[in-house]
Amino acid sequence: MTGSLGRRLILRALWREKGRALLAMLSVALGVSVFLSIRLANRAAVASFEGFANGVGQGSDAVVRAEVGPLDEAALPRLDAIRDIAWVRPIIEGSFYRARSKEAFQILGTDLVGIGNSVDSAAPAQSGSAPDPSLQARFFESIQNSDAVMISGAFAKSDHLLPGAAIQGFVNERPVTLHVAGILLDAPGRPALQRNLLVMDLPAAQETLQRPGQLDRLELGVREGASPQQLDSGLRGMLPKNWVLEAPEQRASSGKTMTAAFRFNLTILSLIALAVGAYLLFQAFDASVNRRRETWATLHALGCEPARVLRFVMAEAALLGSLGSGLGIFLGWLLAQGSVRSISQTVAGLYGASSATHANLDPGEGLLAGAIGFLVCLLAAWIPARRAAHTPPVQLLARGGETKPTRWVLFTLTGLALTGAGATLAFLPTLPPGVAWHAYVASVLVLLGGSLASVGLMPLLGAPGTAARGWNARLALRPLRRPTGRHGFAAAALAVAVGMATGMGVMVQSFERTVQTWIGGNLRADLYLAPLGSVGAASQHRLPGALADELAADPAVLAADRFQMLPIHLRGQETLLGAGDFLVHAQYGHVAILGAEDAAPILLQMHRDGVAHVGAMASETFSRRFGVRVGDGMDIPTPDGLRHLSIRAIYADYGNERGSLIVDRPVFYQWFHDERCASVALYLKPGQDRALVAQRLGQRHAGLQVRSNADLREQVSFVFRQTFAITYALEIIGLAVALAGLVQALLGLAMARRGEIWTLRALGASEGEIAGVLLGEGLGVALAGTLGGLSIGLVLAQILVRVLNPQVFGWTLRFSLPWGFLALLLGLALFSATAALLPAARWAARLNADREAEEGA
Amino acid sequence: MAILEGHGIVRRFGSRAVLQGLSLAVEAGERVALLGPSGCGKTTLLHLLGGLDRADEGEVRLDGEDLAAATPKRLAQLRREKVGTIFQFFHLIPTLTARENVELSLQLLRWKPEAIRGRVDELIRAVGIESRAEAWPSELSGGEMQRIAVARALAAKPLVLLADEPTGNLDRASGESVLALLKDLTDRENTALVMVTHSESAASLCHRTLRMLDGRIVEGSL
Known part of the structure; x- marks a missing residue:
């Protein structure tokens, strides 16, 4: 494309400016790696929703599950007719809480003998030798014991567990001791096993979970020679009522839906590094084109066409983009191994179903990240390349080109216009729920516009330099009055990073405050009891009805509100059906009903209506997902067929993204014949000591966690801190990239001003004084970027809180400013800027006199 | 008494010795011209004499x-x-006005503002740019810029003035005017002057002329 001249010009320039080339390459690599690592880690964490099949057995081609509740094992023989076409693997799942390490494990029961060939065990498998058939036989005999469990290699290794070792813990509230029968080894070519997976033989698992005859799903795999279509047609008409056939991807996508908010959060944040990196690249190419303006002028003078000059610069960008993206993909894969644990812990904390420990390099994700890095690099080089190609040689050769002031007034006005357009677009009236494209576009406009407008802050900050008496202040501040492109890019990059951090910080604070207020208003009970290890609405732990009755009958208890939650399939989507004691809730509790001051009359009416005219409350998220309003009717699948209910109220709920529908408990019992509950809220009689009662109940029921209102609030804060820990890490990466850009800008400015520095030295200014001037100038840029970023962040936060969350997730949040966080961010940005700029300023103050002397000798 | 002395000065850049055992002495109030072809080490010597570089x-x-x-x-x-x-390319600070550039030397010495004002007024009158004192460097001609540079260099009443081709970037008339100014002011303030130049006529204003070649003084009394 560019010929040997191009190769000479590009490669030699890159070699001469190794530092700049490396920095540009690293900018691309860092952006690509952060973006990719988050996506890979997230993918690995979410992938664990896909279940057992990918881990220890063959992948399945289809899954059969009930529309609601468990499958009845007794109906399994109906599938005998398709055994020639497909194998069938029954699955039951449950939770086990290991008190010693305070860890939740997932119990997975299946027909281990049936898939024995797929399972390796440390006991029978001797490395380097063929499996001994008698050992295998004894092994399969041993795993049929009711307490036999197979554990992951990671768990065995970390806890030094060998076959025969006992694992004590709780299933629901019952103490249970399991014994290690074998160790599952990671198989080559398959995803690594989750650490906290306990695999049991099906009957043993059913006995341990106290769910005899029940299954959660059937996994089906097409046999060799048969086709998925044969399986599909074979199953048609054969499945019992309420059994549904779905592709494994549907299950995976359900898991993905569960973490949509979390993934959205991470993806947006992982783009910070790319966005900030784009500014740095622009800056790097701009500086490079500037430094070589004599080359471009000479080429023009020699008759080189502008298009060819443009190709030289773009080819250089393409080279750096390719190398940077390649490096970024490798670094991203490395980083993903570290971040997957953090993300996985968060997903496990929120959704109780993930424990991925490493991430595989997905070719599609790698390609996407690499392509984005490459394109960002080309985009960043486009304007400088056009300038090199189309600026007349005389202008290119003019002195002072490197420090030419930028058109900051134009930038500021354009930036303000873009910000205004973004803000207007974000608040477009009445778009249907779920539609949020305008908010995404608006966010980009605000980020871009705000960062451009930040350039306009520099002349304001530099204004005191006009009247300053001290030479140091004059020299530090006056360049800001007429900022150059370098000043502008550095401030804009920092503004993007600080803006994203501010926006996310405000959103997190608003979210946390809203939830805390919601909990404070809604959870009025004195104590909350649930099986150990229960987390969130997706928890599989259940309390037996008898135990709930016993707790309700305690002499200290005034009333008990039993809460149950069940996943159901509605209109092809997974959601939750819950049950609570409406009467107790109306008398003692509180629920935030949208559009109603007092929920009690609505709850009492629904209780009185009973099963005859079932009424339900829908969460805000449910209402958005299914497009239902108060007064709408819905048919709910139950083991006995469809049952009808009407929506009587919409309530605020921040507990899950799937949405939930709540009916009165007697209705639930009538429909599902299930008297278990997920948790019990106890209202104590007046005069009862809450702590003493909690202690007494805790001692009597070792398998229960007894929490007060304050404990719940603390847990919410903990979940928030855990959820957003990685987002803070990403924000810090964004800031670090922006600060690297600031240092790069300062060094570039110092190089361009080396004549001035030389003069100051000749006039007797000390290195410290010169470094002080440069530091002051750099800090002025940092302050402009930080203040601009804070302003951008506040507008962005409005979009995130008031538009994106309600539109995408159905969560109405109350806007709340985290003053402490904002002050900390300002301080952190300026402190880090000082720390980063100081050594650069000191280095620049000593700009090599030898070089000057040599040049002029 | 010599105000500036050099004995056996050697300065290398890599393996190349730019100055090879050079010696010289400059008396108070004396004007010395350094002549020689490009690359002979004149500017390097000037940097060493001014303490901007080390031998x-x-x-x-x-x-x-x-x-x-x-x-x-x-x-x-x-x-x-x-x-x-004084530099060939003036090196005025572009973000300071002409007056502020002159003030800079005195501010570095922490003179009191009144004293600075008096001395700067005096120098601005002396170099003849009163009407341009508040202009920015970008608004000045080459001759005007070099006059400001001369005023700035002399502001602190130095013992020695080092000038690196002070007329090298000026037209003939401006160059002559700046040279006359240098002669006049160094005489008036009894300041020694070491001037690197390619111009014989500039050198003729000096008391002595030293000719350099390949890092050595080959002609003229030391």
Whole structure:
């Protein structure tokens, strides 16, 4: 494309400016790696929703599950007719809480003998030798014991567990001791096993979970020679009522839906590094084109066409983009191994179903990240390349080109216009729920516009330099009055990073405050009891009805509100059906009903209506997902067929993204014949000591966690801190990239001003004084970027809180400013800027006199 | 008494010795011209004399003080108090006005504002740019810029003025005017002048002319 001249010009320039080339390459690599690592880690964490099949057995081609509740094992023989076409693997799942390490494990029961060939065990498998058939036989005999469990290699290794070792813990509230029968080894070519997976033989698992005859799903795999279509047609008409056939991807996508908010959060944040990196690249190419303006002028003078000059610069960008993206993909894969644990812990904390420990390099994700890095690099080089190609040689050769002031007034006005357009677009009236494209576009406009407008802050900050008496202040501040492109890019990059951090910080604070207020208003009970290890609405732990009755009958208890939650399939989507004691809730509790001051009359009416005219409350998220309003009717699948209910109220709920529908408990019992509950809220009689009662109940029921209102609030804060820990890490990466850009800008400015520095030295200014001037100038840029970023962040936060969350997730949040966080961010940005700029300023103050002397000798 | 002395000065850049055992002495109030072809080491010598660079061998003494033994801080102080420098490309600070550029030397010496004002007024009158004192460097002609540079270099009443081709970037009339100014002011303030030049006519204004070739002084009394 560019010929040997191009190769000479590009490669030699890159070699001469190794530092700049490396920095540009690293900018691309860092952006690509952060973006990719988050996506890979997230993918690995979410992938664990896909279940057992990918881990220890063959992948399945289809899954059969009930529309609601468990499958009845007794109906399994109906599938005998398709055994020639497909194998069938029954699955039951449950939770086990290991008190010693305070860890939740997932119990997975299946027909281990049936898939024995797929399972390796440390006991029978001797490395380097063929499996001994008698050992295998004894092994399969041993795993049929009711307490036999197979554990992951990671768990065995970390806890030094060998076959025969006992694992004590709780299933629901019952103490249970399991014994290690074998160790599952990671198989080559398959995803690594989750650490906290306990695999049991099906009957043993059913006995341990106290769910005899029940299954959660059937996994089906097409046999060799048969086709998925044969399986599909074979199953048609054969499945019992309420059994549904779905592709494994549907299950995976359900898991993905569960973490949509979390993934959205991470993806947006992982783009910070790319966005900030784009500014740095622009800056790097701009500086490079500037430094070589004599080359471009000479080429023009020699008759080189502008298009060819443009190709030289773009080819250089393409080279750096390719190398940077390649490096970024490798670094991203490395980083993903570290971040997957953090993300996985968060997903496990929120959704109780993930424990991925490493991430595989997905070719599609790698390609996407690499392509984005490459394109960002080309985009960043486009304007400088056009300038090199189309600026007349005389202008290119003019002195002072490197420090030419930028058109900051134009930038500021354009930036303000873009910000205004973004803000207007974000608040477009009445778009249907779920539609949020305008908010995404608006966010980009605000980020871009705000960062451009930040350039306009520099002349304001530099204004005191006009009247300053001290030479140091004059020299530090006056360049800001007429900022150059370098000043502008550095401030804009920092503004993007600080803006994203501010926006996310405000959103997190608003979210946390809203939830805390919601909990404070809604959870009025004195104590909350649930099986150990229960987390969130997706928890599989259940309390037996008898135990709930016993707790309700305690002499200290005034009333008990039993809460149950069940996943159901509605209109092809997974959601939750819950049950609570409406009467107790109306008398003692509180629920935030949208559009109603007092929920009690609505709850009492629904209780009185009973099963005859079932009424339900829908969460805000449910209402958005299914497009239902108060007064709408819905048919709910139950083991006995469809049952009808009407929506009587919409309530605020921040507990899950799937949405939930709540009916009165007697209705639930009538429909599902299930008297278990997920948790019990106890209202104590007046005069009862809450702590003493909690202690007494805790001692009597070792398998229960007894929490007060304050404990719940603390847990919410903990979940928030855990959820957003990685987002803070990403924000810090964004800031670090922006600060690297600031240092790069300062060094570039110092190089361009080396004549001035030389003069100051000749006039007797000390290195410290010169470094002080440069530091002051750099800090002025940092302050402009930080203040601009804070302003951008506040507008962005409005979009995130008031538009994106309600539109995408159905969560109405109350806007709340985290003053402490904002002050900390300002301080952190300026402190880090000082720390980063100081050594650069000191280095620049000593700009090599030898070089000057040599040049002029 | 010599205000500026150099003995056996050697300065290398890599393997190339730009100055090869050069010696010289400059008396107070004396004007010395350094002539020689490009690359012979004139500018390097000027940097060493002004304490902007250090010799690899030999000794440079300014007002009796050995510059090799001075700390960077002391060197900066010596440059502030005893040396004035003029560059071929003027090197005015673009963000300071003409007056502020002259003030800069005195501010570095922490003179009181009233004293600075008086001295700057005096110099601005002396170099004849009263009407352009508040202009920005970008608004000045080359001759005007160099006049400001001369005023700035002489502001602190240095013992020695080092001028690196002060007329090299000026037209003939402006060059002559700047040279006359240099002669006049160094005479008036009894300041020694070491001037690197390619111009014989510029050199003729000096008391002595030293010719350099390949890092050595080949003609003229030391």
